[in-house]
Amino acid sequence: MTEQAPIARAFRAAIEEAVRFMGATAPNPPVGCAILDRHGAILTVAAHHRAGSPHAEALALRRCAEQGLMARAAIAVVTLEPCNHTGRTGPCSEAILASPIRTVWVGAADPNPRVAGGGIARLRAGGCAVQVLDHDMEAAAACRALIAPFGLWSRTGLPWLTVKQAVDAAGGMIPPAGRHTFTSDAALTLAHRLRRATDAIVTGSGTVLADRPGLDVRRVADHAGRAPRLLVVCDRRGRVPADWRAHAAARGFDVRICQDIARLPELLGAAGVLWALVEAGPGLLTALRATGLWNDWLTIGVGPGGTERLDPAVRVGTDTPLRLFPELAPRLAAAEERACFPAS
Numbered sequence: 001m002t003e004q005a006p007i008a009r010a011f012r013a014a015i016e017e018a019v020r021f022m023g024a025t026a027p028n029p030p031v032g033c034a035i036l037d038r039h040g041a042i043l044t045v046a047a048h049h050r051a052g053s054p055h056a057e058a059l060a061l062r063r064c065a066e067q068g069l070m071a072r073a074a075i076a077v078v079t080l081e082p083c084n085h086t087g088r089t090g091p092c093s094e095a096i097l098a099s100p101i102r103t104v105w106v107g108a109a110d111p112n113p114r115v116a117g118g119g120i121a122r123l124r125a126g127g128c129a130v131q132v133l134d135h136d137m138e139a140a141a142a143c144r145a146l147i148a149p150f151g152l153w154s155r156t157g158l159p160w161l162t163v164k165q166a167v168d169a170a171g172g173m174i175p176p177a178g179r180h181t182f183t184s185d186a187a188l189t190l191a192h193r194l195r196r197a198t199d200a201i202v203t204g205s206g207t208v209l210a211d212r213p214g215l216d217v218r219r220v221a222d223h224a225g226r227a228p229r230l231l232v233v234c235d236r237r238g239r240v241p242a243d244w245r246a247h248a249a250a251r252g253f254d255v256r257i258c259q260d261i262a263r264l265p266e267l268l269g270a271a272g273v274l275w276a277l278v279e280a281g282p283g284l285l286t287a288l289r290a291t292g293l294w295n296d297w298l299t300i301g302v303g304p305g306g307t308e309r310l311d312p313a314v315r316v317g318t319d320t321p322l323r324l325f326p327e328l329a330p331r332l333a334a335a336e337e338r339a340c341f342p343a344s
Contacts, residue, residue: 006040007105010077011139014056014107017047018079018146019324022197024050024223027272029150031056031080035064035101038074043067050226057082057092061099075103079143081110084118093119097126106132107143111151145323149275152295158265161293162198162322163278164191165285166300173282184308187300190327191279192219194298197321200230200268200276201253204284205239212244215279216251228254230271234261234284261287275321296320298328 011034018032025031025048032047033056044067046060054062057078064070082092082104096104104123109132123130133140144151149160166183167173181188195201196217207213215231216222231253233240240257248255256271258264261284268276278288288294292315299311310331312322318336322328 004040006036006042007075007077008139010034010036010040010042010045010075011079011105011107011133011143013042013045014047014077014079015139015142015146015324017045018056019197021047021049021223022146022321022324023199023275024226026199026274027051027153029080029147029274031078031146033057033060033079034077035060035069035073036075036077037072040075043069043072050223055083055092058090058095061095064099070099073100075105076101077105077107079107079146081106081108082119082123083110084122091119091122093122093126096123096128102128104128104130106130107140108133108147111147112154114154141319142323144319145321148295148319148321151319153269153274157269159200159268159273160275160295160321161202161265161268161278161288162194162275163285163288163294163297164194164300165297166302168302169304182302183300184302184306186327187308187310189219190310190325192217193325194277196220196222197324198229198275198277199273200232200271202232202234202258202264202268202276202278202280202284204280205233205235205237206283207279207281208233208235208240208244210281212241213279214251215248216253228252230254230256230268230273230276232256232258232264232267232276234258234264234280236260261291261293265293296322298322 014032014034018030022030028051034045035043044060044063046056048056064073076096084091084093120130152160168182201215231248235257236259245255258267295315297313301309312328312331314320323332
């Protein structure tokens, strides 16, 4: 299947809009939708904002109606298969069928095994032509990246764990005296964008005792009115200071203590966390690597002259939400190409 230029543009717009709300939608996935006229012009773009609010398709349709554009609506481009069940909101498949839209492009099938395929089947039964992007298309990869954490959680009840680790030229993680970091401003901003996009932060008691970190979102605007972000401290010996914990709660964190690292994914998943970011010292990171309790790993390597390299790695497969960060996407694409075409 060849992706048409207007459809490709619409997918880019829908994906970009969905990315804006990553970190605010749990336990729902981030989803974007664009509505086009029959000539391929984009009429409106919307995304799901948070659980209980309209889904991307319903919001896009509502905006179309509010702007007096519904009569022109002909094509819907959606990053995720429209739902066909009633939860806190009605089924998006029925909302589409109640509109003039009769062509639907889907970026990724619903990964939830309990409902997968239901929305596509209902749309086709209702008279819509439904096209699903081929797996190897760039837009399809981005759509899968959007729902990678949700897919894991819906299949297993466990969250996606991203580890962020900064190392100096010697492989160490300790900043020079008088500094809290040795990475660039760009890398620091990336760290805060990752915090904003995730549902929980995981750290260790050693980091808390040594640095008393804030771990909140500062260099970029956080989601307005979002539910408290989970902050999990891995601590086997009751060493988390009560005043630090109280200050974290006052800043909007839901602070939890995990005494057994093996139970960390279960603790996060039970709280509805889709995607967690690990920011910790060498002790916890070594334990996570040894137990395989990670899904992707971002290493920020700083060379002797201050040169910096971003190296993302995926433990299984190639889908990762890190693909949605422009500075990381080329590294991931290059790694995939090397895996497909290894040097002889």
